[in-house]
Amino acid sequence: MNEMNRNFESTLNRADNYAVPLRPHHGMCLAYFKGYGYSDDFQKHMGEMLEFLVKNIPVKLSLEVDEICSACPNNQNHHCKDAQCVKRFDKGVLELCGLEEGRELLFLDFVKIVQDKVLAPGRRPQICGNCQWNEICSAENSRWEAL
Ligand code: SF4
Secondary structure (H helix, E strand, C coil): CCHHHHHHHHHHHHCCCCCEEECCCHHHHHHHCCCCCCCHHHHHHHHHHHHHHCCCCEEEECCCCCCCHHHCCCECCCCECCHHHHHHHHHHHHHHHCCCCCCEEEHHHHHHHHHHHHHCCCCHHHHHCCCCCHHHHHHCCCHHHHC
16 A cells, blocks of 8 residues: 555545545635546546545645645645645635635535635636646536535
8 A cells, every 4th residue: 555545544534533634726626627637646536535525524724735635746745846836726715715724614515615706706717827727627617516
């Protein structure tokens, strides 16, 4: 079992008791995820995390690397190599959603707020319009529309 799988297993095991750390901007990434990502491991893990979180797992909004980041090649020694950029994304989501770092809530409640405050009003590009995945997200409907 590699480190990523060990971490994910520990996330699964503690989810009943603890809020899982989640970068706020990942509430947008997960809205449009359709199997693309930074590496094969990342794509697989992102799909697993989506499946896991939509069970309405408690999350804690965090501006540090999270479980999704654990499989990302940009995660270097627990630090995102695009840290400044992604922190701006995170802070943009928090600001538009009226939430703060450290806030704990259920995943589906969180992404409903993201949908209502950011995605539905078309404000996502003002936060992450310069992201390399922007074109893909722009062409997709948010899966949170269904909430
Ligand atoms: S690019 Fe950075 S924030 Fe995004 S998943 Fe990778 S490590 Fe995490």
